[in-house]
Amino acid sequence: MDTAAGPVPVTASVVDQQAALYGFGCRRKGQAKVTFGTGAFALMVTEDEIVNRPELGLLPTVAWQLDGHDPVYAVDGGVFTASSALNWAKSLDLFQSYDDINTFDGGPAIESGLVFVPALAGLGCPHWEPRARGVWLGLSLEQTKAQMVQSVLEGVAFRAAEVVQAMDRCIPLSDELLIDGGMSKNTYFTQFLADVTGKVIRSARMPELTGLGTILLASDCTGGDFDAVLDFHACTPRTSNDRYQQVFDAAVTISRNGVIT
Incomplete structure (x- = not known):
């Protein structure tokens, strides 16, 4: 790219x-x-290891390669529906404002028997079942809109935990899990995610980690010394939700097998 000051390198x-x-x-x-x-x-x-574990549903990928260095590798796992499930719940008038769903009265929705599998666009890692569909189980006349929203947040956390567990089986995961994106600002979600993964969840307060990473890469490749200090909100596991894992697993099975054709 040419400018008045001359060419700008990429x-x-x-x-x-x-x-x-x-x-x-x-x-x-x-x-x-x-x-x-x-x-x-x-x-x-x-790092330098190409990990190919298709039985865990993880995909090997190149993380980055700095000039003159060997590639750094990573494993990749995706959940197809996260914030889009929450936006869908809002479109159904289950809640009015995102500020209203940071706290809830009572315990988790799954504790009352209500569970949601957010397979609204199929299931990604580790299942890779595009024909799976979203499932609500345990609905009763006693359930409220708030509990239904809770179950959506919990369902996304359970799905993310499935990916984290697959990674942990592949290579021991660090004790801290770094998160960003819209849902990372929801305090109920981040605490539930900490409980269901057993990891300290560190949610970045900076909204744009993609831009920061690009700037850091560009700086490192030119020998620059650009530095950024990230601020995090940390959530420590307060209780174990392992006892609910079988309930969620059963709901996932219904989501995978209950497709009407």
């Missing part, structure tokens, strides 16, 4: 999820991030 070319991984500062094997946008996409650094 020093970095990277796709969004890898850029976010770099922006988070994930450099060591086992460090991972999840971006909760329309879908939820997780990447974990595997």
